[in-house]
Amino acid sequence: MTVNISRDDLKGHLSPATITDVRHLSSYSWIKSAEEPIIAVPGIPPKWQPPMTRTQLAKDSGFQYVAQNAARHPEIPMEPLFRAIYEADPTFDVRCIDVVTDRNNLRKLLSFVDPQLTRYSPEPFAIQAEVAGKSGTVILNRVEAQTTEFIGPGQFVGYGHEFEKAYTTREIPNSTGHHRIINYNFGGLSYxxxxxxxxxxxxQESVPMTDDAPEDSSVTTLTSNIDDLSLDDGMILDSGPVGSRLSIRKQGRVIPLDSTLEIKTRIVHKPISIVDMAPQLWISQTPKLVRAYYSWGLFNDVFVEDTSIMINRWELANQPALTKLAALMRLIVEVVKGLGGRCVIGYHPEATDELVIQRMDGKPMLPLYLYSKWDTA
Known part of the structure; x- marks a missing residue:
């Protein structure tokens, strides 16, 4: 059984569609391990720390992650998200949430709604969907054909990974990727x-605002007591419930959302516009951006920008697309529930320019112990 959704089905729906009531829930860093999967909670992202001198970087090469959660924990890639939340707040009430998802899924669905919001041609994608609990929370699981890649010596894909190694410092040894989990309201749903x-x-560092912001707005006010939270030795392990392979190391410190940043590198003659980056920054409410341009592995004039004003303007300017995204998400929730609670959402532009939601059989998306969180009184 399938349901097809076209862009025309999304006209004239909810307005305005803005993100509100943003709050940080939890975070974690993956820890390199040859055996069982381990995450550090709250973990900590790499710290922005540019080198003192201009450095010639090698091109990206070797093993890289495409979707680290699925690569590290392929059996249940959504488990780290929930484990991190309940590690930070054992009383969290998931029954109040309408949609649980990765940013990547929302980026793909937004590109379907309005292909002009991306500089790339439409690409096929698939997203697994499942309804959990009587409250009807819809969980969206990212699906990738490959969760890792190997860049060979004869390939050139840029300097992005090498740039991050050179311009940031990892404060947790053997950490390989930091994930954030936030909650907000959008289009009548809680995400x-x-x-x-x-x-x-x-x-403590001043960050310039992008696009003629007032001088007194150059430093974002922090909403958490970052100085009161510190790294520990990370030796405490929570092996989790019976049947779970995922272990938690209590290590790191909470970094406020206001301090997080996205890094984008590109060759010097191809400018990175805020419009290109806006959907990604908007979905995750990431306020800061580094746009780094290279010429033969050398980077000049690299700095951090506060783009929050630009992202707010982008949100207002793109209400036609965002109201359609809000309508699409409400329709997805309705259709997945109507098709029995377990589906795959697919888009294949070469075959049809419609989103296809198909009922799917298969194993549950989460371990059994996590489903009990929806039954808690």
Whole structure:
């Protein structure tokens, strides 16, 4: 049984569609391990710390992650998200949440709603969907054909990974990726969104606002007592419930959302516009951005920008697309419930320019012990 959704089905729906009531829920860093999967909670993203001198970087090469959660924990890639939340707040009430998803899924769905919001041609994608609990929370699981890649010596894909190694410092040994989990309201639904954060900037450092912002707005006010939270030795392990392979190391410190940043590198003659980056920054409510341009592995004039004003303007300017995204998400929730609670959402532009939601059989998306969180009185 399938349901097809076209862009025309989304006209004239909810307005305005803005993100409100943003709050940080939890975070974690993956820890390199040859055996069982381990995350450090709250973990910490790499710290933005540019080198003192201009450095010639090698091109990206070797093993890289495409979707680290699925690569590290392929059996249940959504488990780290929930484990991190309940580690931070054992009383969290998931029954109040309408949609749990990765940022990547929302980026793909937004590109379907309005292909002009991306500089790339439409690409096929698939997203698994499942309804959990009587409250009807819809969980969206990212699906990738490959969760890792190997960049060979004869390939050139840029300097992005090498740039992050050179311009940031990891404060947790053997950490390989930091994920953030936030909650907000959008279009009448409550979301929990997970995404990978590239780095954080020292809250004591001044960051210039993009696009003629007032001078007194150059430093964002922090909402958490970052100085009261510190790294520990990380030797405490929570092996989790019976049947779970995922272990938690209590290590790191909470970094406020206001201090997180996204990093983007590109060759010097191809400018990175805020419009290109806006959907990604908007979905995760990431306020800061580094746009780094290279010429033969050398980077000049690299700095951190506060783009929050620009992202707010982008949100207002793109209400036609965002109201359609809000309508699409409400329709997805309704359709997945109507099709029995377990589906795959697919888009194949070469075959049809419609989103296809198909009922799916298969194993549950979460371990049994997590489903009990929806039954708690």
């Amino acid at each position: 929990v969104v997970r995404y990978e954060a590239d780095a954080y900037v020292d809250p």
